[in-house]
Amino acid sequence: MLSSTASASSTGDPGRVEIARPETACGPGKVCPVCVGTCGYSYTEWVDSGFYPEGTKSAAMLGLYGRCFSVVELNYTWYQMARAEPLTRMVENAPPHLLFTAKLTRTMTHERDPNWREQLALYRQGIEPLRKRLVAVLIQLPPDFDRSLANRNYLAALLDGLSELPLAVEFRHHSWAVDSVFAELSRRRVTLVTVDVPALPGLFPALDVVTNPDLFYGRFHGRNREGWRSGNMQKKFNYDYSVEELRAWCVGYLPTIAARADRGILLFNNHVRAQAPRNAAKLATILAEFGSGERI
Amino acid sequence: MSQGFRARERTVLHFNVADFAVAVERVEDCRLRQRPLLIAPLQAARAVVYDMSEEAYREGVRKGMPLRQATRICRGAVVLPPRAGLYHKAMLAFFKELQGYSPLIECGQADGHFFADVTGTHRLYGPAPDIGWRVRRQARTGLGINPIWTLGTSKLVAKVASRLVKPVGEYIVTAGEEEAFLAPLPVAVLPGLSVRELEQLRHFQLTTIGALAGLSRHQLMVPFGSRCDYLHDISRGIDDTAVCRPSTATATVDYEHIFADDSNDQEEVEGVVAALVSRAGSSLRGRQQVARRIGIWLRYSDGGPVIRQASCKNGTSGDFLLNTMALAALQRAWTRRTRIRSCRLVCDRLQRQSPQLRLFPEQEGRELREKKVLTAMDALRSRFGHEVIGIGRRIAKGGRQE
Numbered sequence: 198m199l200s201s202t203a204s205a206s207s208t209g210d211p212g213r214v215e216i217a218r219p220e221t222a223c224g225p226g227k228v229c230p231v232c233v234g235t236c237g238y239s240y241t242e243w244v245d246s247g248f249y250p251e252g253t254k255s256a257a258m259l260g261l262y263g264r265c266f267s268v269v270e271l272n273y274t275w276y277q278m279a280r281a282e283p284l285t286r287m288v289e290n291a292p293p294h295l296l297f298t299a300k301l302t303r304t305m306t307h308e309r310d311p312n313w314r315e316q317l318a319l320y321r322q323g324i325e326p327l328r329k330r331l332v333a334v335l336i337q338l339p340p341d342f343d344r345s346l347a348n349r350n351y352l353a354a355l356l357d358g359l360s361e362l363p364l365a366v367e368f369r370h371h372s373w374a375v376d377s378v379f380a381e382l383s384r385r386r387v388t389l390v391t392v393d394v395p396a397l398p399g400l401f402p403a404l405d406v407v408t409n410p411d412l413f414y415g416r417f418h419g420r421n422r423e424g425w426r427s428g429n430m431q432k433k434f435n436y437d438y439s440v441e442e443l444r445a446w447c448v449g450y451l452p453t454i455a456a457r458a459d460r461g462i463l464l465f466n467n468h469v470r471a472q473a474p475r476n477a478a479k480l481a482t483i484l485a486e487f488g489s490g491e492r493i
Numbered sequence: 494m495s496q497g498f499r500a501r502e503r504t505v506l507h508f509n510v511a512d513f514a515v516a517v518e519r520v521e522d523c524r525l526r527q528r529p530l531l532i533a534p535l536q537a538a539r540a541v542v543y544d545m546s547e548e549a550y551r552e553g554v555r556k557g558m559p560l561r562q563a564t565r566i567c568r569g570a571v572v573l574p575p576r577a578g579l580y581h582k583a584m585l586a587f588f589k590e591l592q593g594y595s596p597l598i599e600c601g602q603a604d605g606h607f608f609a610d611v612t613g614t615h616r617l618y619g620p621a622p623d624i625g626w627r628v629r630r631q632a633r634t635g636l637g638i639n640p641i642w643t644l645g646t647s648k649l650v651a652k653v654a655s656r657l658v659k660p661v662g663e664y665i666v667t668a669g670e671e672e673a674f675l676a677p678l679p680v681a682v683l684p685g686l687s688v689r690e691l692e693q694l695r696h697f698q699l700t701t702i703g704a705l706a707g708l709s710r711h712q713l714m715v716p717f718g719s720r721c722d723y724l725h726d727i728s729r730g731i732d733d734t735a736v737c738r739p740s741t742a743t744a745t746v747d748y749e750h751i752f753a754d755d756s757n758d759q760e761e762v763e764g765v766v767a768a769l770v771s772r773a774g775s776s777l778r779g780r781q782q783v784a785r786r787i788g789i790w791l792r793y794s795d796g797g798p799v800i801r802q803a804s805c806k807n808g809t810s811g812d813f814l815l816n817t818m819a820l821a822a823l824q825r826a827w828t829r830r831t832r833i834r835s836c837r838l839v840c841d842r843l844q845r846q847s848p849q850l851r852l853f854p855e856q857e858g859r860e861l862r863e864k865k866v867l868t869a870m871d872a873l874r875s876r877f878g879h880e881v882i883g884i885g886r887r888i889a890k891g892g893r894q895e
Contacts, residue, residue: 240615241502255667256669276625283667286673429618429619
């Protein structure tokens with residue numbers, strides 16, 4: 198049980214909970230701060246769904262988001278190359294406690310460009326304004342990216358090219374779930390993303406493997422089996438986690454991963470109808486309850 | 494804003510297929526991808542470049558450049574004649590792809606430019622950047638073309654963004670970022686500015702959009718007069734222009750002829766106008782519409798277009814009256830001896846053909862006979878093509894045409 202190995206308490210920052218780690222992990226008194234948040238924050242749909250107040254303009258969303266959470270994943274950097282000027286303006290206007298993760302651009306993951314090394318250089322420059330508040334660069338690999346020799350070489354080159362940045366890798370293909378991959382990620386201190394996805398064949402499984410002692414990174418995509426391969430985001434990420442499911446996840450995974458990393462982030466990608474921020478808030482409450490002595 | 498009503502932040506996607514004619518030709522024949530390509534009318538001594546590939550552009554070829562000069566600059570280029578029908582078909586195919594995401598789509602004239610207003614579609618199709626990415630992916634896999642896509646809160650911002658990423662790429666301008674996005678850019682990227690206005694801006698050392706935005710309406714009014722409001726707004730990224738869905742009811746009928754050799758021969762130019770009228774008339778009758786105004790756009794060898802119009806109160810779709818109106822407009826437009834490069838005929842102020850019959854049938858005599866001739870010609874054309882039959886002109890004594 199989670200309560201037997203760790204306990205949690207909420208801190209001043211919204212959506213941030215400190216999980217006490219067992220003494221055997223890193224010595225007595227150590228805690229693992231865990232930030233919960235969402236993948237993306239700028240959704241018009243979240244105004245309609247009541248997460249943002251009625252009439253909220255896009256420019257005001259990050260400030261409002263920061264009232265509830267302390268970390269956010271920037272997913273627009275997947276659609277377009279990160280550009281320093283707009284990111285500088287965004288960071289200047291963001292709440293001071295807010296941390297960021299940023300997705301690697303699709304031209305280096307899903308739609309590999311022949312000149313991907315140039316893209317890599319552009320990305321490093323573009324992401325620079327986030328540097329002090331950057332928790333990780335997320336390398337999300339596509340479902341058809343299997344563990345072939347060519348792909349292994351490519352991923353190694355990609356990790357080399359980004360080695361100066363904190364990195365997290367999310368696999369979608371099950372063939373990567375092998376010890377040699379985890380060992381290599383550990384050697385490079387690259388975080389393996391812990392995913393929560395529908396139980397479908399071929400998908401990378403949910404694992405409690407920690408490859409980077411600096412950070413664990415969890416992504417909750419929802420468990421919508423029917424919508425997952427529909428090709429429509431609104432179906433794929435339409436899922437509302439119940440309290441029981443989130444409690445069960447905490448019991449099953451959190452003790453292990455929190456014990457092996459100095460800090461963690463847990464992000465919800467089920468953005469449809471603002472289920473992501475609601476579920477994130479729900480998870481933060483569950484973690485905080487745990488800190489107050491309740492058993493999870 | 495009125496009470497109880499709140500305007501939603503707009504989300505406008507712009508798709509732009511760079512060098513559209515070249516892109517379509519390369520889909521038709523993939524061997525053309527390996528070489529620079531020029532699209533220009535062939536077998537013409539003074540043909541000009543209609544479109545060119547990126548490789549040719551980099552070597553210095555530009556649209557409107559004489560073909561001889563272009564082939565001298567870009568020696569290895571393949572030259573193909575323009576195929577308007579093919580480009581129109583490609584536009585339609587792309588339009589259909591977009592229709593899956595928005596009912597509000599605006600497109601240009603066979604130029605590969607599209608605007609889609611996706612405001613409020615997020616519940617159905619997800620966030621706007623995802624729509625942009627999906628449409629591009631579908632265009633690449635289904636049509637073989639690779640459009641630029643940009644996202645902004647207005648057509649203006651999306652259009653300017655597309656000019657920064659040519660020939661391929663994407664650009665998302667977040668809502669609220671418009672002014673900061675535009676400020677460092679050169680004023681030349683703003684759409685809708687005339688050459689004279691750009692010269693004036695240069696004269697005042699207003700080289701960036703930010704510098705222009707630093708001036709008030711009153712300050713801009715002195716040199717730019719009534720254009721001050723437009724300049725003031727676009728420099729701040731303000732643009733309320735709606736994305737206009739093409740509607741048969743309000744659309745124009747538009748045909749253009751580019752002379753193989755620039756011409757100032759009256760007989761040739763009037764013959765071209767008659768041919769354009771014939772096509773426009775046929776199109777109007779097919780749509781059961783009448784035009785109340787005809788515009789003639791002449792482009793001379795040395796400069797921009799001259800546009801003049803002629804109108805009739807009741808509207809017509811008959812070639813005879815349309816031709817009279819077109820010739821009147823031509824006479825107004827053609828005031829110089831300089832040779833003409835192209836002639837465009839635009840029928841607008843369209844309305845539905847009235848089903849009402851004349852009160853006294855005897856008034857219809859000539860009109861009825863003309864109508865019968867045109868109906869017969871339309872029937873022949875629909876079966877054997879437009880070129881199969883045309884209306885001749887009689888040369889009266891003294892050389893006057895009738």
